[in-house]
Amino acid sequence: MARVLLFGRLSDLAGWRDREIESPFLSVLRSKLAEEDADLGAALAGPGVQVALDQVIVRGDAPLNARTEVAFLPPMSGG
Amino acid sequence: MIRLTFDPFDPGALLTEFCRDRKEVGAVATFTGIARAETGATVALELEAYPGFTEAEIGKIASQAKVRFGLDDFAILHRVGKIAPGEPVVFVATAARHRREAFEACDFLMDYLKSKAPFWKKEHGPDGARWVEPRAQDHADLARWEKETSR
Secondary structure, eight states, X not given: OEEXXXXXXXXXXXXXXXXXXXXXBHHHHHXXXXXXXXXXXXXXXXXXOEEXXXXXXXXXXXXXXXXXXEEEEOXXXXX | OEEEESSOOOHHHHHHHHHTXXXXXXXXXXXXXXOOOTTTTOSEEEEEEOTTHHHXXXXXXXXXXXXXXXXXXXXXXXXXXXXXXXXEEEEEEEEESSHHHHHHHHHHHHHHHHHTSSEEEEEEETTEEEEEOOOHHHHHHHHHHHHOTTO
């Protein structure tokens, strides 16, 4: 089970911030999330949203193992 | 030092601590960011981080700053959680042999923290809350440093 984390406006939109979801690939995980919540699926694919696997930013698709931490990161703003 | 904290902090005490026992650095510059009330439009700020990842990403840029500006040392403390107007949100201190490097490194680190560090900021107002994303000015501020690659 991959551990999925949502940050910022994404967790408000989804109504959760931390879930375990079974998925062999990031692309499959995106499809699963979009299937159950179309608005969230669109937001995750939206501009400026980055993905980190085990705290490393990735682009495109990637395999997930049972312990992968998948974090969806909307545009960042600190200070 | 890079640290996130849920608790209010005293920038004066941090500066005193940062300056202690420095006999060769010559220059310490600091920046303190304070939560604005926006004349009542903001009741509180709320900052979210990704523990572990946030510190590591700030660490990467701080290491770059250390080399680029020849810093002896730096300190970055950033609040997370709910922050009341008037409370410090962020403290950056840089130490170098001369003032120019200390000032510039502090400026560089703040430009990075505003638009590229893994934080998400929500403003709570009388009519509800909204997520804040970097302004065009924040991106322009960061872009200044990319032009100056000859340094």
